[in-house]
Amino acid sequence: MKILVVDDSKAMRGMIRRTLRQAGFGSHQVIEANSGEEALKEIVQQAPDVVLCDWNMPVMTGIELLQRLRSSGKQVPFGFVTSESTDEMKKLATQGGASFFLSKPFTVESFQTALAGVIN
Amino acid sequence: MLGRAALESLAEIATTSLGLYAPSVVSSSNSVPTGKQGALVSLVGQGPATLGLFGTGDSCTALARSFLGMAPGEAMTREDMVDGVSEIANIIAGGIKRRASLFGSARIGLPVFVMGDVLFLHGVEVSSMELRLGEAALTLSVIAKVVIYK
Numbered sequence: 360m361k362i363l364v365v366d367d368s369k370a371m372r373g374m375i376r377r378t379l380r381q382a383g384f385g386s387h388q389v390i391e392a393n394s395g396e397e398a399l400k401e402i403v404q405q406a407p408d409v410v411l412c413d414w415n416m417p418v419m420t421g422i423e424l425l426q427r428l429r430s431s432g433k434q435v436p437f438g439f440v441t442s443e444s445t446d447e448m449k450k451l452a453t454q455g456g457a458s459f460f461l462s463k464p465f466t467v468e469s470f471q472t473a474l475a476g477v478i479n
Numbered sequence: 480m481l482g483r484a485a486l487e488s489l490a491e492i493a494t495t496s497l498g499l500y501a502p503s504v505v506s507s508s509n510s511v512p513t514g515k516q517g518a519l520v521s522l523v524g525q526g527p528a529t530l531g532l533f534g535t536g537d538s539c540t541a542l543a544r545s546f547l548g549m550a551p552g553e554a555m556t557r558e559d560m561v562d563g564v565s566e567i568a569n570i571i572a573g574g575i576k577r578r579a580s581l582f583g584s585a586r587i588g589l590p591v592f593v594m595g596d597v598l599f600l601h602g603v604e605v606s607s608m609e610l611r612l613g614e615a616a617l618t619l620s621v622i623a624k625v626v627i628y629k
Binding site for chain 2: 367368369370371373374377415417441442443444445447462463464465466
């Protein structure tokens with residue numbers, strides 16, 4: 360499987376990669392995007408099987424990226440990995456079609472639980 | 480209250496993401512540190528506030544190295560250090576939002592990394608804690624607008 364990690368922080372992208380390995384998903388291919396715009400290109404070109412995305416990014420937020428994807432008919436499984444996690448945000452994410460919502464700081468176990476139903 | 484929320488949030492990061500014990504508080508003050516560097520993140524809400532996480536260059540590097548899980552001797556660029564410390568400050572701000580009801584609906588700004596002295600105009604209250612976290616000596620500051628109750 361191919362996993363797309365979208366975060367404007369290189370440090371956080373690296374940490375998500377590491378946690379994916381520790382959570383037992385190390386055999387999957389991980390690709391990265393540092394913005395919503397770059398993610399849109401990667402999704403078209405690389406066709407990832409799942410997208411893990413930050414919420415708060417400059418120019419295009421994570422929820423805006425999800426809305427763009429769904430309005431263009433792209434149904435790739437999509438989850439948020441974010442430092443902000445209010446009930447309102449979770450509701451927006453669910454309504455937008457997100458599969459899961461992970462709060463930072465996350466643990467290996469929280470990754471396993473969130474991704475269990477999405478990554479084979 | 481905000482200072483405690485920030486400290487609890489940093490402790491959560493230390494134990495879940497940095498592989499460290501919770502930070503120990505060395506001292507407290509009502510001023511921002513001088514001559515250091517670090518990340519500032521704004522919480523825009525009912526009572527606007529700014530969170531600051533500061534340290535010397537060595538302390539910021541030690542903190543970022545823990546965050547990135549770098550091996551001893553592995554080279555770190557300044558860009559990685561800035562990114563790592565900024566991301567930690569961002570997660571602390573998210574933790575404040577979860578813990579402090581006043582900021583439940585706040586919006587979190589993007590982190591800004593600063594060097595040298597941070598200057599504020601009048602009308603703000605500063606609450607700072609000098610901390611020890613692993614190899615790093617850090618200052619965790621919450622800068623809030625003074626609210627005058629009539």
